[in-house]
Amino acid sequence: xxxxxxxxxxxxxxSTIRTEILAGLATFLxxxxxxxxxxxxxxxxxxxxxxxxxxxxxxAAVGTLIMGLWAKWPVAMAPGMGLNAFFAFxxxxxxxxxWEVALGAVFIAGVIFFILSLTGLRQWIIxxxxxxxxxxxxxxxxxxxAIIGLKNAGVxxxxxxxxxxLGDLSSAPVLLAGLGFAGMVALDRMKVPGAIVISILVVxxxxxxxxxxxxxxxxxxxxxMAPTFMQLDIAGAMSVALLGVVFAFLFVDFFDxxxxxxxxANVAGKVDADGNIEGIGxxxxxxxxxxxxGSVFGTSNTTSFxxxxxxxxxxxxxxxxxVTTAVLFLLCLGFAPLAQSIPGFATAPALVFxxxxxxxxxxxxxxxxxxxxAPAVLAAVLMPLTFSIANGIAIGFVSYAVIKLLSGRxxxxxxxxxxxxxxxxxxxxxxx
Numbered sequence: 001x002x003x004x005x006x007x008x009x010x011x012x013x014x015s016t017i018r019t020e021i022l023a024g025l026a027t028f029l030x031x032x033x034x035x036x037x038x039x040x041x042x043x044x045x046x047x048x049x050x051x052x053x054x055x056x057x058x059x060a061a062v063g064t065l066i067m068g069l070w071a072k073w074p075v076a077m078a079p080g081m082g083l084n085a086f087f088a089f090x091x092x093x094x095x096x097x098x099w100e101v102a103l104g105a106v107f108i109a110g111v112i113f114f115i116l117s118l119t120g121l122r123q124w125i126i127x128x129x130x131x132x133x134x135x136x137x138x139x140x141x142x143x144x145x146a147i148i149g150l151k152n153a154g155v156x157x158x159x160x161x162x163x164x165x166l167g168d169l170s171s172a173p174v175l176l177a178g179l180g181f182a183g184m185v186a187l188d189r190m191k192v193p194g195a196i197v198i199s200i201l202v203v204x205x206x207x208x209x210x211x212x213x214x215x216x217x218x219x220x221x222x223x224x225m226a227p228t229f230m231q232l233d234i235a236g237a238m239s240v241a242l243l244g245v246v247f248a249f250l251f252v253d254f255f256d257x258x259x260x261x262x263x264x265a266n267v268a269g270k271v272d273a274d275g276n277i278e279g280i281g282x283x284x285x286x287x288x289x290x291x292x293x294g295s296v297f298g299t300s301n302t303t304s305f306x307x308x309x310x311x312x313x314x315x316x317x318x319x320x321x322x323v324t325t326a327v328l329f330l331l332c333l334g335f336a337p338l339a340q341s342i343p344g345f346a347t348a349p350a351l352v353f354x355x356x357x358x359x360x361x362x363x364x365x366x367x368x369x370x371x372x373x374a375p376a377v378l379a380a381v382l383m384p385l386t387f388s389i390a391n392g393i394a395i396g397f398v399s400y401a402v403i404k405l406l407s408g409r410x411x412x413x414x415x416x417x418x419x420x421x422x423x424x425x426x427x428x429x430x431x432x
Contacts, residue, residue, distance in 0.1 A: 023316025024324025050223025063290025136376025142358025228298020
């Protein structure tokens with residue numbers, strides 16, 4: 001125990017081994033829903049549920065172990081919400097690409113992320129993108145998750161006359177999905193750890209008892225990874241048509257990571273007197289390596305989870321918190337039958353609940369400057385309406401650049417914004 005305390009410098013951080021372990025448990029409980037939700041989403045793209053279940057756990061465990069043991073941050077990682085939905089519904093079902101090609105795009109984005117993390121370009125890019133677009137894109141990802149969650153729950157349905165319509169609110173799945181969402185909000189409001197997981201399980205149990213969904217058992221053999229392991233098609237992803245997809249994966253992962261790590265740094269005591277974040281380089285590199293590893297296992301981008309804040313609030317200050325979370329993820333490998341028994345309408349509320357959190361980004365927009373908030377809102381609205389994160393990002397940048405140029409606000413533009421805007425415009429102009 002003394003060796004562990006010394007390695008993680010626990011005493012100097014004002015913590016204890018017991019506190020770090022309990023903090024790791026708190027983090028795990030708040031993000032364990034991803035074990036079920038991620039394979040549920042990616043299976044819609046034709047991927048094997050069991051293989052993705054294992055890939056999700058391994059990606060989370062490997063990424064979190066690197067973050068804990070090497071970067072020594074109390075931050076956990078797992079396949080990110082939003083990007084998994086874009087992977088399945090935007091790239092595979094929307095663009096008619098194979099999931100193998102989509103995994104190849106995730107791999108390429110992860111490699112580029114890794115290269116950027118090793119250079120000064122990381123800070124330059126972060127500082128070059130206007131805050132308004134970051135907020136708009138963040139909110140748009142939330143709206144994208146919301147429409148998918150509402151669709152999976154049966155609340156939103158296809159309507160030829162109006163594009164979308166209201167589903168049968170009296171049906172059992174819709175009612176149970178509504179109960180699940182209300183439960184998540186209520187439990188989270190009461191600061192109960194694992195609000196999402198608890199609600200998913202309660203709804204599932206009700207569905208099993210009344211025969212609305214089947215139950216396959218709690219534990220069983222660990223599913224084979226063969227259907228997804230090393231199945232990525234990198235060559236297929238290196239086409240001009242996939243350029244926007246790779247950029248979307250890279251952009252969202254990069255800024256989601258930067259935002260998450262920055263937001264938890266103060267609480268975790270990672271900011272020095274000069275405002276510099278301790279070990280930020282290693283933390284970002286850990287995240288990029290996790291995305292590359294996850295694509296090899298067979299899952300969408302792996303990223304730092306904002307839910308790590310739950311463990312930090314419980315006193316977690318060192319990498320031991322992350323290591324604890326990683327071990328708990330690995331212990332879930334034998335629960336594949338339970339994961340496969342959970343119905344889609346039980347996990348759908350989790351998408352809507354997370355979406356509500358993402359939508360909070362809009363409050364930080366500069367609502368006194370129309371040239372700032374108009375492109376941001378446009379980007380946010382287009383993501384759910386076009387079923388594509390990439391479209392929201394591209395059109396958001398193009399509109400931002402054009403509006404600033406027409407309004408004479410040249411000082412608000414920089415090479416990074418203009419480059420992305422030009423690439424976006426060329427993409428739509430030539431249909432590539």
